[in-house]
Amino acid sequence: MTEAPKWLVAGNWKMNGLKGDLGELASLAEKVGPELAGIVDVAICPPSTLVMAAAETANGSGVAIGGQDCHTATSGAFTGDVSAEMLVEAGAKYIIVGHSERRDAYSESDETVRAKAEAVLGAGADPIICVGETLAEREGGDTLDVISKQIAGSTPTTAKNGRLVIAYEPVWAIGTGLTPTLEQIEEVHTAIRAQLVAQFGVDGESIRILYGGSMKPDNAAEILKVRDVNGGLVGGASLKADSFFAIVTAVQGA
Numbered sequence: 001m002t003e004a005p006k007w008l009v010a011g012n013w014k015m016n017g018l019k020g021d022l023g024e025l026a027s028l029a030e031k032v033g034p035e036l037a038g039i040v041d042v043a044i045c046p047p048s049t050l051v052m053a054a055a056e057t058a059n060g061s062g063v064a065i066g067g068q069d070c071h072t073a074t075s076g077a078f079t080g081d082v083s084a085e086m087l088v089e090a091g092a093k094y095i096i097v098g099h100s101e102r103r104d105a106y107s108e109s110d111e112t113v114r115a116k117a118e119a120v121l122g123a124g125a126d127p128i129i130c131v132g133e134t135l136a137e138r139e140g141g142d143t144l145d146v147i148s149k150q151i152a153g154s155t156p157t158t159a160k161n162g163r164l165v166i167a168y169e170p171v172w173a174i175g176t177g178l179t180p181t182l183e184q185i186e187e188v189h190t191a192i193r194a195q196l197v198a199q200f201g202v203d204g205e206s207i208r209i210l211y212g213g214s215m216k217p218d219n220a221a222e223i224l225k226v227r228d229v230n231g232g233l234v235g236g237a238s239l240k241a242d243s244f245f246a247i248v249t250a251v252q253g254a
C-alpha cells in the first residue's frame with residue numbers, strides 16, 4: 001500500500017474579506033508552527049484583491065495562499081477576469097476551479113473546469129477541482145454517476161505527480177450546516193480514489209481528495225478519519241483564525 005498523501009486543509013473565503021481581515025490570516029500564520037506544517041499543508045484562498053497582500057502577510061509561515069477561480073487563458077480581452085498566471089504572480093500556490101457556486105451561477109461546464117485546471121497547472125500552481133451532487137441527484141440515487149462524470153470531464157489529462165487536488169463538496173452541504181453521513185462520505189471518496197487510480201495510475205494515489213461542505217471544528221475530526229479523506233475545503237469556518245485552526249489541528253488525531 002502506498003503512503004497516504006500529506007494532509008491539506010484549505011480555506012475558501014469566497015466573496016468575503018477586506019484588508020482589515022488579514023489580521024485573521026496573520027493570527028492563523030502565527031499558530032501554524034513548523035511541526036504542524038510538517039504534517040499538513042494549510043492554505044487560505046481570499047478574494048483576488050487580497051491575494052498579493054495575503055501572500056505578504058503569510059510569507060515564511062506554514063500558510064500558503066490560493067485563488068478561488070481563474071480564466072482558461074493566460075491573458076486577453078476578458079474584462080473582469082484574472083488568469084492563473086496573474087494569481088500565481090501575486091503569490092497563489094493553489095487555485096480552486098469548478099466550485100459548485102461557479103458551476104451553477106456561471107454555468108461552468110466540465111470542459112471549462114478542465115481547461116481552467118490545465119491553465120492552473122501551466123501557471124505552476126495546484127488546481128483544487130471541486131465536484132459534488134445536488135440534493136435532487138442524491139435523492140435520485142445518482143451521486144456516484146454524477147461525481148464520476150464530473151471527475152472524468154473536469155480533470156486534466158495528466159496528474160503531474162499528484163499536483164491535482166479534488167474536493168468532494170455535496171452542493172446541499174455547502175453553507176447549510178448539513179453534512180453527509182460518514183458512510184456516504186466514504187462511499188464517494190473511495191469511488192473517487194478508484195477512478196483517479198484507473199485514470200492516472202500510481203499518480204492517482206497521491207492526489208489529495210478533500211471533503212468540503214459545512215466542515216466545522218466539531219465535525220472535522222470524525223470526517224478526517226474517513227478512509228481516503230485527505231483534508232478539507234472549508235468555507236464559513238475559515239473566516240476566523242480560531243475555528244479554521246481547530247479544523248487544521250484535527251488532522252493530528254485522524
Ligand code: PGA
Binds near residue numbers: 214233235237
Ligand atoms: P462551507 O463552504 O464550509 O461554508 O459549507 C464550503 C465551500 O463552499 O467550499
